[in-house]
Amino acid sequence: MASTDIFLLIAGMMAVTYIPRAIPAVLVDKMKFGSRTEKFLKLIPYTAMAALIFPGVFLVDNMNPIIGIAGGAVAIVLAMRKCQIMVCVLAAVAVDFVLYLFL
Amino acid sequence: MSNKNWKASYMTGMRSGLPVILGFVPVGIAYAIMARQAGFSVLETCSMSIAVFAGASQMMAVGMYEQGAGLIAMIVATFILNLRHLIMSTCVMNQMQDGSTAGRLLAAFGVTDESFAIFTTESKENSNLMYFLGLITVTYLSWNAGTLIGAVASDFLPAIVTASLGIALYAMFIGLLFPNLTGNWKLAVLVLLTAMCNTVLTQVMASSWALIISTLLCAFIGVFFVELDEEKEEGNTDGIN
Numbered sequence: 001m002a003s004t005d006i007f008l009l010i011a012g013m014m015a016v017t018y019i020p021r022a023i024p025a026v027l028v029d030k031m032k033f034g035s036r037t038e039k040f041l042k043l044i045p046y047t048a049m050a051a052l053i054f055p056g057v058f059l060v061d062n063m064n065p066i067i068g069i070a071g072g073a074v075a076i077v078l079a080m081r082k083c084q085i086m087v088c089v090l091a092a093v094a095v096d097f098v099l100y101l102f103l
Numbered sequence: 104m105s106n107k108n109w110k111a112s113y114m115t116g117m118r119s120g121l122p123v124i125l126g127f128v129p130v131g132i133a134y135a136i137m138a139r140q141a142g143f144s145v146l147e148t149c150s151m152s153i154a155v156f157a158g159a160s161q162m163m164a165v166g167m168y169e170q171g172a173g174l175i176a177m178i179v180a181t182f183i184l185n186l187r188h189l190i191m192s193t194c195v196m197n198q199m200q201d202g203s204t205a206g207r208l209l210a211a212f213g214v215t216d217e218s219f220a221i222f223t224t225e226s227k228e229n230s231n232l233m234y235f236l237g238l239i240t241v242t243y244l245s246w247n248a249g250t251l252i253g254a255v256a257s258d259f260l261p262a263i264v265t266a267s268l269g270i271a272l273y274a275m276f277i278g279l280l281f282p283n284l285t286g287n288w289k290l291a292v293l294v295l296l297t298a299m300c301n302t303v304l305t306q307v308m309a310s311s312w313a314l315i316i317s318t319l320l321c322a323f324i325g326v327f328f329v330e331l332d333e334e335k336e337e338g339n340t341d342g343i344n
Binding site: 082087 | 119121122125126143147150151154155157160161164174177178181185186187188189191194204210214216220223224263266269270271273274275278280282283284294297298301302305310313314317321322325331
């Protein structure tokens with residue numbers, strides 16, 4: 001492929017990525033949602049995050065499932081104790097680092 | 104929105120974005136290395152991160168490019184993979200208390216899984232445009248910094264560090280999600296249901312579709328049995344700041 005094709009690709013990807021992000025920016029303000037819909041929208045962050053975490057966290061390292069399980073478990077324990085996000089992240093990374101030293 | 108000035112909101116948003124750096128820089132490096140190996144120039148590699156700002160689809164696109172995929176196929180695949188941002192942006196814009204259309208169109212460019220997760224679990228006090236712009240300034244800069252590093256310097260991080268950082272974004276999502284589940288067992292049940300639903304669906308379809316379907320289906324089911332504190336005043340601000 002010639003170099004111009006890559007910039008065409010970038011332009012196309014930019015359009016199809018930005019448009020879905022931008023539509024709600026224009027429309028949501030003008031819409032009035034009912035209480036049911038409002039509740040549905042408020043639940044989406046929780047279901048979306050659940051789906052972003054599972055099952056992906058188990059597959060962080062395809063060869064070693066323990067990496068995802070141990071790092072995820074540490075993050076869950078700290079999160080339940082309402083630790084800061086950064087603490088959760090650093091602790092999970094540190095645990096996986098130590099595990100890799102032994103794997 | 105409180106009477107805090109916009110600058111304070113912007114700084115608070117930036118601070119909330121800090122954990123994302125640990126996830127985005129190594130992934131940005133990995134993307135850039137993939138792109139360079141696929142035959143992209145440094146300019147092309149960086150341009151894609153500047154213009155698109157969507158990690159998973161950029162990686163997929165350079166992978167497809169290397170395998171000789173056609174232009175339309177790569178663009179369609181990107182569209183499908185990023186369709187979830189339509190849902191996420193709807194939640195972000197619905198929660199945002201202020202902002203002109205122009206401001207919101209700028210904010211929309213920065214809607215990613217991570218900025219969506221951080222913003223929608225924030226307290227009402229921080230549900231404003233400037234907070235979101237501060238947040239995405241950090242995520243956007245770290246994604247592009249990672250890209251630049253990977254494109255020009257290749258991988259300076261030891262392999263063990265890169266591997267260990269693989270958990271970072273998952274740990275961040277966990278840190279955002281789980282504090283909300285203590286004291287709300289119905290929400291915890293919904294999260295468990297979604298996790299199982301998505302795990303099953305990813306076995307039978309592309310993970311991008313599985314994520315959209317399990318997110319929407321389970322949120323719909325949740326409407327009938329989960330109770331939310333209507334005022335998310337407490338939220339998990341202590342977790343974020």
